[in-house]
Amino acid sequence: MVMHGFEFDMTRPDVARWLVSLGWAESELPDFLSGIALTPTVSKADGGEELRALEALGLLAEMVAKQAPKYQRNGKTNKAQIAEVMSQQAGETPGMSKSKLQRLLSDALDAWEEKRG
Numbered sequence: 001m002v003m004h005g006f007e008f009d010m011t012r013p014d015v016a017r018w019l020v021s022l023g024w025a026e027s028e029l030p031d032f033l034s035g036i037a038l039t040p041t042v043s044k045a046d047g048g049e050e051l052r053a054l055e056a057l058g059l060l061a062e063m064v065a066k067q068a069p070k071y072q073r074n075g076k077t078n079k080a081q082i083a084e085v086m087s088q089q090a091g092e093t094p095g096m097s098k099s100k101l102q103r104l105l106s107d108a109l110d111a112w113e114e115k116r117g
Contacts, residue, residue: 057112086101
């Protein structure tokens with residue numbers, strides 16, 4: 001990507017994920033970044049550890065929901081409720097806002113679902 005004479009080795013999804021990691025809501029992204037899938041693309045070859053961590057977090061979130069019905073909604077894991085309690089525990093830790101944790105839980109549950117088959 002070349003912007004204003006500077007060359008960046010970033011794709012549009014990379015830029016979109018970066019902005020979201022800084023706290024931007026997906027709805028606030030510029031038009032040229034809208035509609036880009038923001039879920040991480042992790043292959044077993046280059047991100048196996050990250051994928052395993054996501055799978056484990058997804059399993060953990062599912063277990064929490066099964067153990068405590070208040071973390072379920074319509075029979076599914078309530079990511080918003082779990083993210084809320086996680087963000088309260090994290091306090092002011094950078095990168096641990098409720099919205100960021102909710103997106104992470106969503107990615108984690110997707111990874112766990114795919115792993116489980």
